Amino acid sequence: MFCRACCRSSNCCRTSSIKDSSWESISVYRANKDKTMKAMVLKKLKTPLEWTHFADREPGPGEIRVKVAACGVCRTDLHVVDGELPNPHIPIIPGHQIVGRIDAIGAGVEDLHMGERVGIPWLGHTCGVCPYCVMHRENLCDQPLFTGFTRDGGYATATIADARFSFPLGEAGSDVALAPLLCAGLIGWRSLVIAGDGQKVGFYGFGAAAHILAQVAKWQRRAVFAFTRPGDYATQTFARSLGAVWAGGTDEMPPEPLDAAIIFAPVGSLVPPALKAVRKGGRVVCAGIHMSDIPRFPYQILWEERELLSVANLTRQDGIDFLRLAPKIGIVTKTTSYPLKQANQALADLRAGRFEGAAVLVP
Numbered sequence: 132m133f134c135r136a137c138c139r140s141s142n143c144c145r146t147s148s149i150k151d152s153s154w155e156s157i158s159v160y161r162a163n164k165d166k167t168m169k170a171m172v173l174k175k176l177k178t179p180l181e182w183t184h185f186a187d188r189e190p191g192p193g194e195i196r197v198k199v200a201a202c203g204v205c206r207t208d209l210h211v212v213d214g215e216l217p218n219p220h221i222p223i224i225p226g227h228q229i230v231g232r233i234d235a236i237g238a239g240v241e242d243l244h245m246g247e248r249v250g251i252p253w254l255g256h257t258c259g260v261c262p263y264c265v266m267h268r269e270n271l272c273d274q275p276l277f278t279g280f281t282r283d284g285g286y287a288t289a290t291i292a293d294a295r296f297s298f299p300l301g302e303a304g305s306d307v308a309l310a311p312l313l314c315a316g317l318i319g320w321r322s323l324v325i326a327g328d329g330q331k332v333g334f335y336g337f338g339a340a341a342h343i344l345a346q347v348a349k350w351q352r353r354a355v356f357a358f359t360r361p362g363d364y365a366t367q368t369f370a371r372s373l374g375a376v377w378a379g380g381t382d383e384m385p386p387e388p389l390d391a392a393i394i395f396a397p398v399g400s401l402v403p404p405a406l407k408a409v410r411k412g413g414r415v416v417c418a419g420i421h422m423s424d425i426p427r428f429p430y431q432i433l434w435e436e437r438e439l440l441s442v443a444n445l446t447r448q449d450g451i452d453f454l455r456l457a458p459k460i461g462i463v464t465k466t467t468s469y470p471l472k473q474a475n476q477a478l479a480d481l482r483a484g485r486f487e488g489a490a491v492l493v494p
């Protein structure tokens with residue numbers, strides 16, 4: 132994969148705009164003609180992913196096969212590998228921020244076509260009939276499938292997806308730049324909506340999701356307050372470069388009370404300081420799928436109608452809303468690309484916080 136923005140040598144530029152053209156995926160799509168599929172597979176919890184060959188899989192009714200061009204690495208993937216989510220499916224191919232092109236279409240799929248570029252998110256299937264699906268809260272479906280957790284995902288050269296849960300992406304933007312939008316952007320967007328429309332918003336943990344959401348919030352003319360690991364001045368500088376009006380450690384209080392705070396870091400001990408940071412009637416949203424235990428805290432910091440709530444998964448409408456808005460905002464994603472075979476390194480670097488923005492695997 133080569134950088135288009137500057138010198139066209141590999142890995143020379145790690146910042147990409149979704150306004151770039153999609154020359155990358157077109158070349159990948161044309162080049163990838165062999166009939167085998169390779170993937171990084173989690174065969175046992177808490178062990179490294181293993182490079183594995185498969186015969187190419189065929190899409191069933193209502194499904195598509197997608198040649199993967201890029202797949203974002205999400206903190207949820209770490210929770211999958213670490214066995215921190217309930218009822219794991221093993222073996223599994225992780226990865227739920229997939230950008231690729233359709234190269235096979237199953238029976239009954241009407242709205243998508245061969246060669247079309249699509250994005251495949253975390254929510255991979257819902258039942259359509261449970262009380263949550265019926266009340267338009269399919270993110271809470273009783274019988275869901277999640278990409279890269281309970282159905283195979285995108286740490287692979289190809290994947291099979293439910294066509295109804297695939298988003299056409301159009302041709303604007305590079306594959307790598309778009310990948311982080313599929314979860315960091317999308318579930319971040321849901322979190323921001325649920326946080327309400329207050330002007331002053333705090334982000335606890337400034338990684339893949341927050342670096343996208345900071346741009347959204349700025350576009351909405353809100354003030355972003357970024358909280359990083361104490362002493363992580365590089366990330367604080369990164370946050371300010373994306374428009375944060377204040378950046379400091381999670382051990383600091385913001386200079387003024389916040390209307391809302393979103394906790395992206397999977398760290399339960401951040402809940403009490405976030406509650407202290409929001410004003411009366413303020414809202415604290417826990418955006419992660421997994422969080423360490425929340426320590427005991429005095430009722431006084433919840434009192435005065437402060438709210439504490441969580442965000443689970445996404446709905447297809449979230450995806451439609453966010454992906455329609457993203458090009459208007461001109462979101463720039465900061466990405467660090469890794470060859471697919473280096474997925475274990477990407478996960479280790481994410482765990483250690485060794486890069487800014489988002490990691491993306493490229494087959």
Ligand SMILES: [Zn+2]
Nearest residue numbers: 205207314315
């Ligand atoms: Zn994710």
Ligand SMILES: [Zn+2]
Nearest residue numbers: 258261264272
């Ligand atoms: Zn359902």
